Amino acid sequence: MPGKLLTGSNTLEHEILLRKAVLKIPSSNFGVFSLYKYPAKFIPQVPAFVMENYAKKGMKVFDPFAGFGTVGYTAKVYGLDYELWDLNPLLEYFHSICETQPKPLDKNLIDKIKAHSQEFIPDWSNLEYWHPEEFISLLSKAWSFYHYSADEYSKKLLLVPLLKLTKYFSYADEKVHKLYKSRYAREKVEKLLKEDYKALFYSLLEKELGNLEQKLKEYQSLNPKKVNCKVKASVDVLEEDLEEPVNILITSPPYLQAQEYIRTTKLELFWLGFKKDYIRSLAKKEIPYRDVPKIEILSNTYHTYRTLIEEKHLLELYDNYFFAILSVFERLSEKVLDYMFIFVGPAKIRGQKIPIHQIVIEHMESKGNWVHEKTYIDRIVSRVMFSTGRNPATGIEDQRMDKEYLVILKRR
Numbered sequence: 001m002p003g004k005l006l007t008g009s010n011t012l013e014h015e016i017l018l019r020k021a022v023l024k025i026p027s028s029n030f031g032v033f034s035l036y037k038y039p040a041k042f043i044p045q046v047p048a049f050v051m052e053n054y055a056k057k058g059m060k061v062f063d064p065f066a067g068f069g070t071v072g073y074t075a076k077v078y079g080l081d082y083e084l085w086d087l088n089p090l091l092e093y094f095h096s097i098c099e100t101q102p103k104p105l106d107k108n109l110i111d112k113i114k115a116h117s118q119e120f121i122p123d124w125s126n127l128e129y130w131h132p133e134e135f136i137s138l139l140s141k142a143w144s145f146y147h148y149s150a151d152e153y154s155k156k157l158l159l160v161p162l163l164k165l166t167k168y169f170s171y172a173d174e175k176v177h178k179l180y181k182s183r184y185a186r187e188k189v190e191k192l193l194k195e196d197y198k199a200l201f202y203s204l205l206e207k208e209l210g211n212l213e214q215k216l217k218e219y220q221s222l223n224p225k226k227v228n229c230k231v232k233a234s235v236d237v238l239e240e241d242l243e244e245p246v247n248i249l250i251t252s253p254p255y256l257q258a259q260e261y262i263r264t265t266k267l268e269l270f271w272l273g274f275k276k277d278y279i280r281s282l283a284k285k286e287i288p289y290r291d292v293p294k295i296e297i298l299s300n301t302y303h304t305y306r307t308l309i310e311e312k313h314l315l316e317l318y319d320n321y322f323f324a325i326l327s328v329f330e331r332l333s334e335k336v337l338d339y340m341f342i343f344v345g346p347a348k349i350r351g352q353k354i355p356i357h358q359i360v361i362e363h364m365e366s367k368g369n370w371v372h373e374k375t376y377i378d379r380i381v382s383r384v385m386f387s388t389g390r391n392p393a394t395g396i397e398d399q400r401m402d403k404e405y406l407v408i409l410k411r412r
Ligand SMILES: C[S@@+](CC[C@H](N)C(=O)[O-])C[C@H]1O[C@@H](n2cnc3c(N)ncnc32)[C@H](O)[C@@H]1O
Pocket: 038, 039, 040, 041, 042, 043, 064, 065, 066, 067, 068, 069, 070, 071, 085, 086, 087, 088, 235, 236, 237, 238, 251, 252, 253, 254, 255, 261, 262, 285, 286, 287
């Protein structure tokens, strides 16, 4: 495959450091924005940048691939109404925590969990692959307390600490954004089993509850407003429709690269009580790992890159990906009154970068109602290798340096 097919410099493209471009959000991990490691989560500055510069009072924003729900938590800070959708049921849980006003914690909560004798065992044949027996009995008591004994407020507060501890007390590597049994994770479990892991579990639970309280307070310091919101978790974007118009669509669609959100959050979903068949049915709806009705794609860039893919399964993935996201944007855009902001990360097929942003722009412009106003190019700061972005030896743009694109489409 040729290495330099990317579109050249374009006057509508502007470099930006989104992390530094907003006034109201002090840092990416401020308050609830870093409550939990949801894969490919927005840094809050992305939606905040849009809301500071393009939203007006009384407007409603909408994210059809809301994931963790960052757009909603940011919208509250800017006093905007919002609507969030996602296939992943976790969205609803995270959203209910972020809405919570911190209150003093029940001082006896940890003791109550310790004294709880019932067990909750997830409906999962693979459970013992992910946890040693010793941890299953510890976790099942805590989760039974969560499911059957906790009051509504304690339930909200316990959720994230329990999810984090469930991952820590497992063979899953909590440091990566995939469900993955790494060497580090095996060694972690071996080490934990040699310690007083029960005492550690409860002391970490207490620490995490404290962290959560702190994060909720931090978020409240941003003065989130009471706004109207609608949250639809466990929905398939290909089958869902907006009931009312929205002003701004802002979203980051799933990645073209392998990022399976349901699979990645399986451990969480099972302990939350979701059943095997249901989780499987959700995974089958995930974009791009599913068949999607073919649409006519009005983008030369799409067709050019398509000719470079030889393997049948990659071609299927490529087609299903664009059929899915473009049909969704096309259909949902009918009820978007003002702007669409589409944030796409780097994506490669067999080492070839695919300019998803360009394909989205060409297709949406050809459809007639949308005009490309601007694209902001943000560098993924943590992975920058050379400050210039060029390999000093060759002068060629560094392939290892990733960029993300914030495409702005305005209704004509
Ligand atoms: C890049 S992530 C969005 C992350 C989000 N911006 C955040 O701040 O957390 C893409 C999301 O698309 C969702 N998704 C994948 N297929 C979907 C489908 N068919 N319907 C609805 N959502 C889907 C995934 O569950 C994932 O949460």
